[in-house]
Amino acid sequence: MILLTFNIINIEAETKNGLQISDEERLKITEDNVRAILRILDIHDIKASFFVEVSITQKLQNLIKAISYKGHEIAFYNNNSNLQEIEETKKLTQDFLEKQIRGIRQKDFKLSQESLKSLEFNYVSNIDNSNILFPFKRLKRNTEIKEEDGLSIVPESISPYSQLPYNDFIFQILPMKYYQNMVFETLKKDEFVLIYLNSWQFTDFSTYDFKVPLYRKLSSGKKLEDKLDALLVWINEKELATSRMKDYIF
Template identity: 45%
Template sequence: MTFNIAISENRILKNKNISETELITSIEEKTETILLLLDLHEFQATFFIEISVAERLQKLIKEISFYGHEIALYNINSTPENIEKTKQNLEQFLEKPVRGLRQKEHQFSYPQIQKMEFKYVSEIKESIINFLWRKLTSTTTIHIENDVNVIPESQSPYSQLPFNDYVLQVIPMKYYENMLLESLKNNDYVMIYANVWQLFNSSELPFKLPFYKKINNGRKFEDRLEQLFQFIDENEIAVARMKDYLF
């Protein structure tokens, strides 16, 4: 179970008058909702913090860590130097190692990731509207490259749908639940991920999103998470942080 704490990839603010403080506060508030849901169900998860906002989210990061969740980094467009610096600062701040990096597929090479001293990389693809036509083209099995554990995005072998943020947001929950159960019959794990910004209602979104990513966001998405968590409980599916599953 993983969550991205990031500003939308296009990084275009809907309201140019919103201050940096207001943006950070709104991200903190939505993350609190996720933390409460996880605590209610006694789940532990991994939170991937976007590198460009990590320094400004130290209070929230401390709280996430206090709840027992794992802190990892999410790279959208940072340089290796910036990633290494942020990783080092976070480790000093938390007094814990930061083992994981999430990136869009093959953004940095595995030797580069190893050099930055990450133990695993979570590779995800762009969640765009054409996901319905995506077919399995690469392995979804965890493998090791240059001493780095590579965790590809999970994908259902039956529906061919990826377990990405957009699929969780838009398809009927019963279908998603069946997809999860069927996938777990043939796979040891399914990696699920969502974004904190998906909990924003369309009217309160601080940044612009394409129309198709506004479907079922806000309170509807919060209800979806709660329904998914209840389903996981009822079916006694184990939930773990990335580091616990890997190491």
Template identity: 45%
Template sequence: MISSIEENTKIILLLLDLHEYQATFFIEISIAESLQKLIKNLSLSGHEIALYNVNSDAETVAKTKQNLEQILQKPIRGLRQKSHRLPYSEIKKMDFMYVSNIEESKIDFLWRKLTEKTEIFTENELTIVPESQSPYSQVPFNDYVLQVTPMNYYESMLLESLKSNEYVMIYANAWQLFSKDKLPFILPFYKKIKLSRSFEDRLEDLFQFMDEHEIAVSRMKDYLF
């Protein structure tokens, strides 16, 4: 699985490099130690390294953060979390500067609003960055929406959102570049649509669209601080 994740991430890295974009890579804590070589390459390429917590406890998060900071000789500022959420007070004690919260993308996610705030706010001296959502269609900009939404509609949604919002966060996952028969874990059927080369082409189309419309792209830490 690790080698496949490395190969798929390299595809994303190549696309970013071709368009001269710098992005934030949220590394899942349980596999971070196994991805040290890839993480070093991402950091040396100018991308931000942050952490993604699926179900790790605070002690594990703190240890992983410390180990990677020693390897990279750079501070890790961001933590992403979904259903398993640590209290902001504990996250602040680990010297994180921002938290990126995401919601579960179930099959009805295309047709329901996000249940949390969609604007950046501060709590416990942490910058909290919720998911972006189109103010017009009410569709969130999560990885699943990028995967399945018709590209013309997604692009229109992006432009409309930028007219009223200062930023839009776009999500993608390395697993979206796996073919259906080589996925490293079980996914619901609706998340197996338009994977692999189809998703790679979709990313390239989106990046070309952003170039054509001169949409600025930034790492999380650069935009926030």
């Protein structure tokens, strides 16, 4: 099973030459990037899970409604929000969607599993930092979903052969043929492959002069759209199963 997921987060990078980009402009960039992702998913009739950063959720209600209407899952991405902020946002989001938010993803700032269970989340999908040195780490990790404190803990996927993780950076830098082979070989051994990308990776950095490392600009924007499109074409050609996170877990 392929679990395709996207983190909806604003780009936080500074700009060059003192150029100011407002929070509203950053939000507009995020929305445009997500709508590009949705168009690609629609073309290939593939459903995904979108993890929306808690602090911008209420500012993106129309976008979130559109994502949900198209049959995709809405979950949360916690950057640095506290328990009360998450609880309030969860209630408001569930009210306007008329659906339960089951999942949450965390990276640097992690709340306890007990706290998350108290907010009636059903699963946690934590991720690690990824940078240019990350591919050189050899990781040994359990890749099976386990139950703890009444929560399903979903680990990051790692290729059992190359030991490369399926994070945002790896998708951006690896040649698509190599990436496809990695997915195919992993599915022979593991029950699922969890893939995640960030909305900011789809930014056109030739238009917006952000201070982003060169290795992060490579294969970004339209090139990343084309890469995602190529992956979904391959998934359908190989008749590989895909699922939203909540459906697969429950």
